[in-house]
Each structure stands twice: as C-alpha cells, then as structure tokens.
Amino acid sequence: MSQPNPNERIQVDTSDEDSVCDADSIADSTLSINSSVRDYYYENGRRYHAYRQGLYPLPNDEEEQDRLAFIHHLFRLLIGGDLYRAPITRDRRPERILDIGTGTGVWALEMAEYFPDAEIVGTDLSPIQPNFAPPNCRFFVDDAESDWAFTQDEAFDYIHVRALCGGIADWKRFLQQAYSHLKPGGWVEVQEYDAWVWSDDGTHEQAVKLQEWQKLLDSSSLMFGRRMNIAPALAGWMRESGYANVTDDIYKCPVGSWPKNPRLKEIGRVGKVTLYDAIEPYTLALWTRVLGYSSQEAQEWVDQVRAELLNTSLHTHVMFHYVYAQRPVDR
Numbered sequence: 001m002s003q004p005n006p007n008e009r010i011q012v013d014t015s016d017e018d019s020v021c022d023a024d025s026i027a028d029s030t031l032s033i034n035s036s037v038r039d040y041y042y043e044n045g046r047r048y049h050a051y052r053q054g055l056y057p058l059p060n061d062e063e064e065q066d067r068l069a070f071i072h073h074l075f076r077l078l079i080g081g082d083l084y085r086a087p088i089t090r091d092r093r094p095e096r097i098l099d100i101g102t103g104t105g106v107w108a109l110e111m112a113e114y115f116p117d118a119e120i121v122g123t124d125l126s127p128i129q130p131n132f133a134p135p136n137c138r139f140f141v142d143d144a145e146s147d148w149a150f151t152q153d154e155a156f157d158y159i160h161v162r163a164l165c166g167g168i169a170d171w172k173r174f175l176q177q178a179y180s181h182l183k184p185g186g187w188v189e190v191q192e193y194d195a196w197v198w199s200d201d202g203t204h205e206q207a208v209k210l211q212e213w214q215k216l217l218d219s220s221s222l223m224f225g226r227r228m229n230i231a232p233a234l235a236g237w238m239r240e241s242g243y244a245n246v247t248d249d250i251y252k253c254p255v256g257s258w259p260k261n262p263r264l265k266e267i268g269r270v271g272k273v274t275l276y277d278a279i280e281p282y283t284l285a286l287w288t289r290v291l292g293y294s295s296q297e298a299q300e301w302v303d304q305v306r307a308e309l310l311n312t313s314l315h316t317h318v319m320f321h322y323v324y325a326q327r328p329v330d331r
Helices: 023-028 062-078 106-114 171-180 208-224 231-240 262-289 295-309
Strands: 041-043 046-048 096-100 119-124 137-141 156-162 182-193 244-254 316-326
Touching: 062 106, 062 244, 062 262, 096 106, 106 119, 106 137, 106 156, 171 182, 171 231, 182 231, 208 262, 208 295, 231 244, 231 316, 244 262, 262 295, 262 316
Parallel strands: 096 119, 096 156, 119 137, 156 182
Antiparallel strands: 041 046, 182 316, 244 316
C-alpha cells in the first residue's frame, strides 16, 4: 500500500455518469446485518440506545447498522483492504486487543480471525453485536467515557477506535485512559473522518445547502458537548497525552464515481453511499435536541441536503485520518 498523499488532485472522469445517482439506487445499495438488540428507545422515527440514554446522538437500528457496514467497507477500501495502519506486529504479535465503540462488532470479529491466538474485546453502548462469536472474541456493554474497569494485568497490546466523532466529550481524557491501559510499547489507533466536505476544483461551493448543513452540524455538536469534526486534532491530542511515534495517515475519499482512477472511482461510489446515509442520523437528534427544530423540519433538512448531494457535477471528497501512536516502552 503506497503512502497517502492528501494533497494530490484527483482527475475527474467527465465521461462517466455516477452509478449511485438517485435515492432508490442508494437505498438498494445497503447491506443487511443480523443483530441482537435489547435496550432501545425511539425518537424522530429512529431507534437509539437506552444505556446512558441521550449521550450519543446516533441511532442503533437496522438502518444504522447497514450504514456501519458500508463505513467498515470504506475504511478498508481506503487502505487496500487492511483493518489497521499501526505496526502492531513489528515487535511481537498482539495478545490482547480492545475495540472501543465496536458497533456491530464486525471489525473485532475480523481481527479475531486474523489473530486467532489473541484475545479480542469489543465494547459499546449498544448490545447490537452477534450472539455468536469465535472463542477469542468477547463483547461488553460499556461506556468508554466512564472509568475503564480493566486491571493493570489486563493491559492491551493494541486499542482500536473508529468513527466515534460526536460520541466523546473529552478526547484528551479518553486518550489518556487508553494510554494507561496499554502495555509499554503498545499501540492505539483512532480512525476518523472529517465532518466536512471539500473539492479540488471548487465545486463543493455549489452545494449551498450542504455547506450550511456542515456548519450547523459543527456548531450543534459543539453545543451538544461532543464535537463531530475532531479528526484533524487527534494527532496533537495524542502528543499532549504522552504518546510517541504519532502518525496521522490522511486519505482523500472521493464522494461519487467522478474520479478517472478505477480504484478511486470504486471508493467514490461507496463514499457517496456512506455520506448519503449519514445525513439523516447525523441530523435528526442534533437538530431536534439542540437546535430546536421539529422532527418534520429536521427531515426536510435531510431531504434537501441529500438532493443536493445527488448532483453529479460535484467533485467532492472527505479526508479520512488513520491516527496511531505508541506508549513508550520505558513508561
């Protein structure tokens, strides 16, 4: 896998029409995941976790699990199919791995297959993971913002965090907890994306509603106390927390099949589905809980932003960050 170059301009393929260009085709593209959900409540027509109710603004229903499946696929596509970027096998194979905010548990389950001799632990606010899992993989309902209950004897070789933007109030405290639960020489990796859309040719400025939406998303998530657009700050927070060998691998993810490059074209198709599907869950709770909109008004925002996103003349992209760092061996 070549090193990322977030400054590289992506060539536009003007001869190809976006294969994911209407609402029906977007909806038909979603995946189906079996889940076991026990605790939930309903708001704005979507289902949310009941444990620590209201702390996390995104739902946990089947529709959201389908979205998480696409996000998992996209995170892997961007780095050539890998599950992680940190050099976790450079010195020794990991024995204990923690997946914070495991969601449907798919990342933890795949890591359990890759590392059959390692113990994989996944935690989340929602019990939406499968009832069955390999013997080396376990799931727990837990709040990552509370004090972690693992003992020093249960320290981890690798801690993985993905797509928790909007779910953590104090990232510095969160990263310090991760640091204290790593073995000396162990790694933490946070995989996040900017909650912001860009373009190389300025076409993102034509998406007036999308531009307004992302500004409101940023301000409302700040008011909510759990900011969405935190990816660019992660590396700095890790350095402040005492981590060594901090690396921020940044990948430019196209939104739509407009790139000429075949690999980026495929990534763009998946990227468009994931952004389209993210508009509603990112909007509903924050618009109604924080901004005071009615459910109908919030849904109108969703419809307008989605309609604008389907404009095939937009050559937009989102930056994905794979930020990893190591606890020093001598600490």
